[in-house]
Amino acid sequence: MGAQHSAVPELVDESPDLWDEGFGDAARRLLTAGVRCFATNGFHATKTRDITSAAGLSSAALYVHFASKEHVLFEIVRAAHKSVLAVVSEPPATGDPAAHLKSLVARFVAWHARYHVAGRVGQYELSGLTPDHYATIIALRQQTTAVFHEAIRRGTRERAFGPVDDHRVVRAILSLCVDLVRWYRLDGPDSPEEVGHFYAELALGMVTAAGTVTPSGDGV
């Protein structure tokens, strides 16, 4: 099953580089097998022996390294969200609000392209987490979202962008960027950086075009 996984384009990405350095070889293989199983069949339909089998380990091996299947999911989703936050938190190369937003979107998109398998699990399988683990992930997501909010508010304040509704525009930009985990493949025509630069221009278009203010009727 491990060999099968690595031959399927929708399961091939750089997610195995995300796992915390504290994990040994067997635990890392379990995380890599886990992210591919969850991306293929969903968390709920994945059995622990699907993961151990894909990792080439005995069926009891999972519990040597993780307390449960849910802990495998949590470690995957946490590693992904920590990595995204680190990428969007890098200081931008320039002080201009438009370039700042473009750099942010380009990095965020390139991350989701490069790690699209962990990205899919991190977006679609959150319902498998315990409430405590879910709360930990939401806190990481809020920090990432806050970086986008600040970039938009700054552009509006410095009049580089139109008078946009920052909450709704951030949500839309995140949708544009995140959805590519659903369809992006590393063997397609665009590299992560190419799709990142393209989407950066699209996001800038969203905030510089007219009409992106609060929709009529909002707040009623």
Add this chain to the structure above:
Amino acid sequence: MGAQHSAVPELVDESPDLWDEGFGDAARRLLTAGVRCFATNGFHATKTRDITSAAGLSSAALYVHFASKEHVLFEIVRAAHKSVLAVVSEPPATGDPAAHLKSLVARFVAWHARYHVAGRVGQYELSGLTPDHYATIIALRQQTTAVFHEAIRRGTRERAFGPVDDHRVVRAILSLCVDLVRWYRLDGPDSPEEVGHFYAELALGMVTAAGTVTPSGDGV
């Protein structure tokens, strides 16, 4: 379980209006229960008795109306895709390319807001379909995508839009619009029409801003 489902905001939408008129009451209840089960746990983790139980029917009832659990999924996904195609195929009220694109995006987004549960299943559970059923759905999706391609090409041809890469821009606009099935709730602040109008302006911004041409390095 039916009562539980209808109390969960992420499972409350107008999907029950999508089912083909040829289905009787019990079949419609099974489709409604099915779309909510698949949206909650995924197709693979849903058992036929989860569906019949949520529909308030005996566990054998599913096979009276559908050949298999996969046929329930197929009917849901086909109904959703046919409905989307009908909505984007309505003639726009105006002949102007910008207004045409905005109308198209507004209708497409409002559909995904109003039917977000069927929308989630239609986007995330396609791997549960048989190859034949999958091919049927892909053909419907291609017709919908073609409507967007024509709207973009027309705007470019008539110089209402910038010299955009229509393939990539259509994919991006579809991402922006489709991703809302992941988070949209009908009890939130924006109605389907409000979010539709807002996204229509964002999509127009994407095609009228500079820089949305083919990324450098493409085709190499």
